[in-house]
Amino acid sequence: MSTNTLALPDVTASDQALRRFLHGLPGVDPVGLEARAASLGTRSIKTTAKAYAIDLAISMIDLTTLEGADTPGKVRSLAAKAMRPDPTDRDTPATAAVCVYPDMVATAKETLKGSGVKVASVATAFPAGRAALDVKLADVRDAVAAGADEIDMVIDRGAFLAGKYLKVYDEIRAVKDASGSARLKVIFETGELSTYDNIRRASWLGMIAGADFIKTSTGKVAVNATPSNTLLMLEAVRDFRQQTGVQVGVKPAGGIRTTKDAIKFLVLVNETVGADWLDNHWFRFGASSLLNDLLMQRQKLATGRYSGPDYVTVD
Amino acid sequence: MSERNDRLSVFKTYKLYVGGKFPRSESGRVYEVTTRTSAAGTASRDKGKGSWLANAPLSSRKDARDAVVAARKAFGGWSGATAYNRGQILYRIAEMLEGRREQFVREVADAEGLSKSKAAAQVDAAIDRWVWYAGWTDKIAQVLGGANPVAGPYFNLSTPEPTGVVAVLAPQESSFLGLVSVIAPVIATGNTAVVIASENSPLPALSLGEVLATSDLPGGVVNILSGRTGEIAAPLAAHLDVNGIDLAGADAALAKELEIAAAENLKRVLRPGPLDLAADPGTHRMTAFLETKTVWHPTGALGTSGSSY
């Protein structure tokens, strides 16, 4: 069991109590939130700061493949890339993890053995989460049994939007129990929650239920991670720690493809929650193509020349 | 004032109209008001002097101060009343005047040295002026205000609002039509007024107070003082709780002096100018004592189908 499952126990006493708590959180003005995110997006990160940010971003990637066409070969090559992102420069940091479906966990685990790169597995009938709880829990147990270090679960958005917050809470608790020592990332699918107020409520709901990470999205819907929803979730983990003493990580996922994008997110972290979240124990990028862009920018900084896709590996 | 019977008539004691009440000047002073023998009169109080009409209150600085207090007290309610309600009340004033038309025709004829028919035309025009402004109360905001298409996710609306307490120096020559033409635009939009009646012809103004008092107009919205224009206007122009001043009844020298005093708290000043009482009044006497308030509010709280969450 994690240490934070007892945070704010009184608010989960009943569906009504939980609802009152979540709806009592300060509202979010969308225009103001987006303006703040856009304003931080104008930070100019150059030279040494850029080099620092690129390596930090690489180290925070959950290098992800979540396709129906995934094969052991594909996963092995992705894992190899995670360990040595740039074969021409051994100083390049490894990524934080590879992220796969449960049936690929064993393959990934085998390839990554001893590297320090974690294996994250999506679970709970990812991405829609439309399955019975025992099916979801079986999914989680399979992944954990296969060696997953981290579980990326999806919440029941239908239940959330129907206002059945306690059902969502109970499900996260159950998954947390089933995850054992694996760290639990709770995916809200922010694009389906639709409003910022919902995203703030979901963030608190997830944290109260014991999430080790709160994560924006599956990457499978139209709107995934954005600077604005990530900023909002950073505010939530900041406020949660202030209130409970418990630190929770944040993982934007989906749609972050360029170095410029990634640096904007790091600026959000730096200026919203600060240095305490600026390592891969507390902040991750769920991404795949982002890595190669970071590597090309890294080569450019090192050599002064612009790189090209043929100078980074395709995996 | 002549009655065609043998009965000795009852004179009226003309009083000020302040805060909905009819006080005498706190100074206890009065001055003699006489008929005017010719319409081509002058502001000087000794020329064109005719027969005695009444002793009007000679207001003091303190009367002016009391009137400002009354006007300020009335401002919240009057400016907060619905525009429709203000229109109803202004129209009620016209109704009440119509019923006392003969009295005002007589007073205006005496005050301005006019024939009965000319005086009647003045009173009729004054009544019609109230009707004109009664109709404006709920239209001026639509004409002057509106939504501004700002380049961003904001709803932005400009609305005219009354300036506050306005000192009004009524025209010296046109004792009633001129008076109504400067009071009505000030209060139609929600301001409250401290009015200085024509110095030599204050009686129609003081009688108007009696009409206002019976027209559902809240006390203090219009306060009417008689006396020496310069003496009353000086403290009003310098008063920090007066927000605007209409100098219609001031000559050039007085207007300049008052405008200098009015600068102390940046009063809105309507300088004296030609007053064509026969022309369409237009809106400028209203806009002179209107502020524009612009309120911004973000939009964009739609879900993911919109441009933002």
Next chain:
Amino acid sequence: MTKPFDYAPAPESRGLVDIAPSYGLFIDGEFVESTGEERNKTVSPSTEEVLAEYVQANAEDVDRAVKAARKAFEKWSALPGAERAKYLFRIARIIQERSRELAVLETLDNGKPIKETRDADLPLVAAHFFYYAGWADKLDHAGYGASPRPLGVAGQIIPWNFPLLMLAWKIAPALATGNTVVLKPAETTPLSALFFADICRQAGLPKGVVNIVTGDGRTGTALVQHPGINKVAFTGSTGVGRAIARELAGTDKKLTLELGGKGANIVFDDAPIDQAVEGIVNGIFFNQGQVCCAGSRLLVQESVQEEVLDSLKRRLSTLRLGDPLDKNTDIGAINSAEQLARITALVETGEAEGAERWSAPCELPSSGYWFAPTLFTNVTQAHTVARDEIFGPVLSVLTFRTPDEAVAKANNSQYGLSAGIWTEKGSRILAVASKLRAGVVWANTFNKFDPTSPFGGYKESGFGREGGRHGLEAYLDV
């Protein structure tokens, strides 16, 4: 990897702008020398480096400028509106083309961050000319009667806090309506107006339509007193505005004034707190608080006071103060030694009167004029820092218990320029906004500007509106 994430210097290139060592006056379409000898220097407030010398225009110079404007008025006012419009559109476009150069110039001369000149001042300047350009041939439809006439020559005096933007606010509507102008920029920030003269040249604007006279208050007095002008438009302090109003008493000159403020930013307990904190920061620390409509009084509901203040202090600690040309700078330099002295004196008064001072922990550069973002708590309506306009990065925090009390405190000021309301309750926004005696009310936002949106004050914050259809009235004979 080392923590924290330190941003490397990211200066905008100063080479984008070419400042001459010395400037004359722009009269009748060309730069001319003064008949007098007196010259002033303008310095960069962040370094105290002298940027250029310029003329202290005397009464004779002003007279020349007014005569040039009068001469130009005849043709300019007779020009078809569509032609005047095209000149203004040209100006708007040239400003867009040269916006980075002008942003750097403005940052150098004023001390404000390049982030602001680049993202706020310059886009608004171009937009303002673009907006009023479109009015020039539509005045018949503006609600001021058929064929409304211009006033003649406008004397315009602008402040140093938004030099080029205030120039745009003055010149664009004046020219669109057919007036010609003599404009005096502030003595500490003359350069962007002088560069604007070059833009007029590039646009082919007829000679004498725009004249720029530089100098201090003496030049302004000469302009206001000149019998040949028909209109004075002034933005600046209430004290000077009052003096101008007295000066014009008894004349036919029309007057509009945009003066001081002590804006109340009201935060209710149901506010969107994170956005409110951003709005408070933007309200008082935008342009180092040297903004007439700044939200310099924070009125926070007692029940959320602690939460809001904690968030605010944490946020202020992240503000980056320093080189205004650095793209990551949030807080630049105070415009002048004189202004810094005024801010310092008022802050000392605040402390002496018992208000509790907190300043953001940031290092101030050793040269130039700097003041750390500061807030005062335990402030009451009776404190000087709650009443006087400080015009600097200093926020006074007061509390209230009920909406009525918030409105009463907000209105308890001789000023009435701006106010802010933060609440998620729509009906409260409308109720409070309608009771506030202020010309601009920002609900759940602050310090937003747009050329279509009328701006100006109630009470001693001045009269007349700039922006929008309303802004035309100041330059029409109506």
